Amino acid sequence: MAVVTSKEMFKKAYEGGYAIGAFNVNNMEIIQGITEAAKETNAPVILQVSAGARKYANHTYLMKLIEAAVIETGLPICVHLDHGDTFELCKSCIDGGFSSVMIDGSHHSFEDNIKLTKQVVEYAHDHGVVVEGELGRLAGIEDAVNVSDADASYTRPEEVEEFVSRTGVDSLAIAIGTSHGAYKFKPGQKPQLRFDILEEVGRRLPNFPIVLHGASSVIPEYVKMINENGGKMPDAIGIPEDMLRQAAKMAVCKINIDSDLRLAMTATVRQYLREHPDHFDPRQYLKPARENIKELVKHKIINVLGCDGKA
Numbered sequence: 291m292a293v294v295t296s297k298e299m300f301k302k303a304y305e306g307g308y309a310i311g312a313f314n315v316n317n318m319e320i321i322q323g324i325t326e327a328a329k330e331t332n333a334p335v336i337l338q339v340s341a342g343a344r345k346y347a348n349h350t351y352l353m354k355l356i357e358a359a360v361i362e363t364g365l366p367i368c369v370h371l372d373h374g375d376t377f378e379l380c381k382s383c384i385d386g387g388f389s390s391v392m393i394d395g396s397h398h399s400f401e402d403n404i405k406l407t408k409q410v411v412e413y414a415h416d417h418g419v420v421v422e423g424e425l426g427r428l429a430g431i432e433d434a435v436n437v438s439d440a441d442a443s444y445t446r447p448e449e450v451e452e453f454v455s456r457t458g459v460d461s462l463a464i465a466i467g468t469s470h471g472a473y474k475f476k477p478g479q480k481p482q483l484r485f486d487i488l489e490e491v492g493r494r495l496p497n498f499p500i501v502l503h504g505a506s507s508v509i510p511e512y513v514k515m516i517n518e519n520g521g522k523m524p525d526a527i528g529i530p531e532d533m534l535r536q537a538a539k540m541a542v543c544k545i546n547i548d549s550d551l552r553l554a555m556t557a558t559v560r561q562y563l564r565e566h567p568d569h570f571d572p573r574q575y576l577k578p579a580r581e582n583i584k585e586l587v588k589h590k591i592i593n594v595l596g597c598d599g600k601a
């Protein structure tokens with residue numbers, strides 16, 4: 291088995307009413323934790339690399355680690371660029387062996403988004419690579435993504451058919467109320483997603499894979515664990531898992547999760563180091579961190595995405 295595109299994965303996911311997990315990766319332990327979970331549950335998986343991750347870890351290191359995971363697990367693994375913002379970045383990832391790229395032109399005008407996305411699609415398709423586009427803007431702050439609540443906007447369903455037909459994208463990320471990072475809703479606010487928009491998009495684009503970004507649940511146990519071990523996170527609220535499960539049964543075929551992995555890793559390392567103040571071998575604290583990432587991903591695969599046994 292080699293690195294694969296998401297084409298087959300999405301086709302089966304759409305028909306089967308489940309979604310594939312797209313997990314952000316930055317280093318060996320995260321890649322191992324995710325792919326060991328996928329192997330134990332026999333699940334297809336997407337490993338996604340942001341521009342920031344690529345800068346941090348280096349393209350070749352990440353690519354070789356992912357190739358090692360393909361060999362070790364024998365699973366279909368898709369390597370995806372998360373939030374590509376220029377043609378040049380997408381081209382570099384395509385030339386460097388990624389099987390999928392996202393071109394996020396959501397901050398441009400509709401016409402400019404189409405122009406940029408189409409340019410990436412043409413190059414990608416010539417090289418056997420698939421492309422995710424985005425319409426609508428999610429709120430949230432990450433390295434490469436920084437959109438204030440006021441600048442966020444829901445996807446307009448009336449634009450999706452034209453966008454997909456004029457660009458030729460293989461999947462489409464939409465904004466229905468999810469957002470990036472750990473602070474998705476204000477304390478006291480009731481998490482809500484615009485399922486009416488998702489339904490209308492699904493009706494307008496039959497059999498077409500939809501992507502949900504900003505889909506971490508911000509697992510309270512890990513926030514608590516961080517705060518009990520010297521951290522100081524204010525009230526962090528994410529997307530309830532039953533809502534994600536519902537989206538996965540609809541047109542959503544790819545669900546992006548990064549913040550939950552960050553929380554699991556940081557909480558575990560904080561707890562370990564507080565409990566073992568005299569330890570200084572990184573393997574001692576990275577081992578339980580990798581184990582908790584694996585347990586978290588298994589939980590997502592089985593209870594949220596529903597893609598266990600689908601590899």
Ligand code: G3H
Nearest residue numbers: 340342343432433434548
């Ligand atoms: O949506 C963005 C991802 O969570 C990646 O975040 O740009 O900080 O690596 P990053």
Ligand code: 13P
Nearest residue numbers: 471503504505506548549
């Ligand atoms: P979270 O911040 O909710 O994990 O979202 C990650 C994401 O959308 C990566 O593209």
Ligand code: ZN
Nearest residue numbers: 470503504546
């Ligand atoms: Zn995202």
